[in-house]
Amino acid sequence: MAKKEKNFDRKDLKIPVSLGVIMDGNGRWAKKRHLPRTAGHRAGGESLRELCRNCGNYGVKYVTVYAFSTENWSRPADEVGQLMKLFVEYFNKYDAELEKEGVRVRFSGDMSELPEEVRNTAREAEEKSKDRDRLQLIIAINYGGRREIVNAARHIAEKCVSGEIKPEDITEHMMSDNMYLPDVPDPDLIIRPSGELRISNFLLWECAYSELWVSECLWPDFGYEELTAAFEAYTARDRRFGGLSAGETE
Numbered sequence: 143m144a145k146k147e148k149n150f151d152r153k154d155l156k157i158p159v160s161l162g163v164i165m166d167g168n169g170r171w172a173k174k175r176h177l178p179r180t181a182g183h184r185a186g187g188e189s190l191r192e193l194c195r196n197c198g199n200y201g202v203k204y205v206t207v208y209a210f211s212t213e214n215w216s217r218p219a220d221e222v223g224q225l226m227k228l229f230v231e232y233f234n235k236y237d238a239e240l241e242k243e244g245v246r247v248r249f250s251g252d253m254s255e256l257p258e259e260v261r262n263t264a265r266e267a268e269e270k271s272k273d274r275d276r277l278q279l280i281i282a283i284n285y286g287g288r289r290e291i292v293n294a295a296r297h298i299a300e301k302c303v304s305g306e307i308k309p310e311d312i313t314e315h316m317m318s319d320n321m322y323l324p325d326v327p328d329p330d331l332i333i334r335p336s337g338e339l340r341i342s343n344f345l346l347w348e349c350a351y352s353e354l355w356v357s358e359c360l361w362p363d364f365g366y367e368e369l370t371a372a373f374e375a376y377t378a379r380d381r382r383f384g385g386l387s388a389g390e391t392e
């Protein structure tokens with residue numbers, strides 16, 4: 143099948159302001175090619191570069207990608223070590239490209255448990271890119287949705303204990319304000335490649351009203367065509383947020 147000509151100016155498409163992506167399928171991609179899993183993660187990194195370019199061109203403002211979950215530590219030490227190396231290498235190698243694309247880089251997750259080199263790289267990438275404003279790329283690393291909620295609950299509980307607030311003052315808004323990056327809008331759309339029908343502890347609080355789109359394509363093969371297909375599906379969705387469709391009264 144001929145590749146579609148890229149067109150980022152489609153007036154018929156509704157573009158999500160905030161997008162979440164579960165970058166799944168790197169291992170399967172590598173296995174199909176008799177390559178080590180790490181080769182799949184490297185190829186996944188290339189897909190992430192393309193995702194940034196495509197999201198910037200489409201006008202997405204925030205993209206949060208799931209790079210390493212709080213559960214991923216249970217993988218073989220060699221795979222975890224290679225992934226950590228890849229994170230460090232990536233932000234050093236591609237900073238000039240991210241700058242050209244106007245990408246501000248941020249991290250979400252429990253950074254305290256990561257190797258020092260990764261923490262330093264993350265801090266530097268955030269610092270260097272803080273004034274870029276075309277697209278925010280949020281890397282969820284050592285991220286777990288449940289842990290994020292527990293963390294928020296602890297902060298709020300501390301305020302209750304100190305007498306700053308009363309339990310009845312706690313609202314959904316306050317919970318949202320205590321998530322890792324409260325200024326990042328909840329994802330309008332979450333994309334999960336490689337066919338699994340699970341949320342896998344990703345943005346549990348923030349995904350309450352996110353649209354979900356699943357594709358069979360493995361993450362390293364995910365490009366413009368799949369992203370466009372996701373936006374086409376998103377455009378056709380009727381987002382009611384628990385209410386009725388626009389104009390519907392009964």
Ligand code: FPP
Pocket residue numbers: 165166167168169170171183184186187190208209210211214228229232281
């Ligand atoms: C899940 O696929 C993917 C990961 C645990 C790692 C994601 C990391 C990257 C895409 C590398 C680039 C990222 C950055 C931030 C530089 P899997 O290994 O579980 O795939 P499988 O389900 O097919 O085994």
